[in-house]
Structures are given as C-alpha cells and as structure tokens.
Amino acid sequence: MTTTPLTRYDHGMLRLMNDRRGRPLYATAARRRLVVAAHLLLTAAIGGLMASSYLAEGEPIWPLVVMVVLLLPWAVATGAINAATRGLLELRERALDERQSAERTRVQARAHRAMTLLLAATTAILLTVGAADGNAPTAYAAPVLIAVLVAHWLMPLWVAGLMAQDEPAEDDSPAA
Numbered sequence: 001m002t003t004t005p006l007t008r009y010d011h012g013m014l015r016l017m018n019d020r021r022g023r024p025l026y027a028t029a030a031r032r033r034l035v036v037a038a039h040l041l042l043t044a045a046i047g048g049l050m051a052s053s054y055l056a057e058g059e060p061i062w063p064l065v066v067m068v069v070l071l072l073p074w075a076v077a078t079g080a081i082n083a084a085t086r087g088l089l090e091l092r093e094r095a096l097d098e099r100q101s102a103e104r105t106r107v108q109a110r111a112h113r114a115m116t117l118l119l120a121a122t123t124a125i126l127l128t129v130g131a132a133d134g135n136a137p138t139a140y141a142a143p144v145l146i147a148v149l150v151a152h153w154l155m156p157l158w159v160a161g162l163m164a165q166d167e168p169a170e171d172d173s174p175a176a
Contacts, residue, residue: 004094014095017087026084029166035084036161039077039154046070047150051143081161088160107163111156118155122148 006014026032046067053063082090088104096104122144129140 006095010092010095013087013091017082017091019083022080022083025080026161026164027166029164032081032084032161032164035077035080036158039074039081039161040158042070042074042077043150043154046074047143047147050146054143055140078157081157084164085160089156103163107160108156110163111159114159115152115155118151119148 024031026035049063049067049070053060056063086100088096088100088107091100093101093104126141126144
C-alpha cells in the first residue's frame with residue numbers, strides 16, 4: 001500500500017469531520033437514526049417541491065422559496081451524518097485508516113444493494129403505470145429519474161449514518 005502524504009485540504013477535512021461540537025445530535029444510535037430519517041424526509045420534501053414546480057402550470061414561486069428554506073436544515077442534517085461517520089464518505093482514501101477504509105467498502109456495498117432494489121422497484125412501477133395507462137408516463141419520467149439519481153447520490157450517506165457505531169464511553173476514573 002502506497003502512503004501518500006496528506007495535503008492541507010486533507011488535514012482541514014479531517015479537522016472538520018472530527019469536530020465534536022455537534023456530538024449531541026448523533027451521540028446515540030437512536031439520534032443517528034432520527035437524523036438520517038429527518039435527512040431523508042427533507043430530501044423527499046425538496047424533491048417533491050422540485051417535481052411540483054416542474055409539473056405545475058404557470059410559474060409559482062412558493063415551491064422555490066420553501067426549497068431554499070428547507071436547504072438549511074438539510075445541510076445541518078448532512079453535516080451531522082458526516083460528523084457521526086467521521087467523514088467516512090467525504091475524506092479521501094489516503095486520509096482513512098484500514099478500519100475506516102473497510103467500513104467505507106461495506107457501506108458502499110450495502111448502499112449499492114439498496115439502490116439496485118430501488119431502481120428495480122422504480123422500473124417496475126413505471127412499467128406498470130405505463131401498461132395500465134396504455135402509454136409511458138412521460139410527464140413523470142423526468143422527476144422520477146431525478147429522484148432516483150438523488151437517492152443514488154445520498155444512499156451511501158444514509159447507510160453510513162445508520163451503520164455508524166456508538167463511540168466508546170470515556171473512562172474518567174484513574175488507571176489502577
């Protein structure tokens with residue numbers, strides 16, 4: 001294995017991903033699941049607003065305003081998941097140790113399997129709706145494809161957040 005020295009960017013990202021100030025958001029498995037669920041719901045809400053503005057007649061401005069407002073809590077949830085995983089998916093490979101690298105591989109494999117199931121279900125639904133309607137649902141194809149692309153992009157983050165382990169409790173007692 002070749003060891004490439006860490007760059008200033010790598011050091012900065014390591015510092016950022018290991019910042020413990022947001023720890024109360026993801027200290028327990030239940031909180032991490034809650035953050036991942038909130039992130040998933042916010043992503044779905046933003047996607048739904050995008051789809052509604054795409055499919056709407058006229059040019060309503062309210063979906064755009066609500067999307068911009070939802071981006072702040074979405075970004076906070078993204079940061080909490082990244083901090084909970086200590087940047088597992090955001091850091092370059094050279095900044096990870098062997099355990100983290102193996103964990104990244106496990107997360108990516110599980111996310112890949114989940115996305116395969118999601119793609120198969122989406123394809124089956126589109127084909128079923130198209131067969132029942134007599135033609136392909138072209139108006140919904142673009143929003144559905146965008147939704148699947150977003151899920152493909154975020155699935156490893158969601159899986160990593162759900163798979164993150166609790167940190168060991170700090171031992172405050174003096175060594176015997």
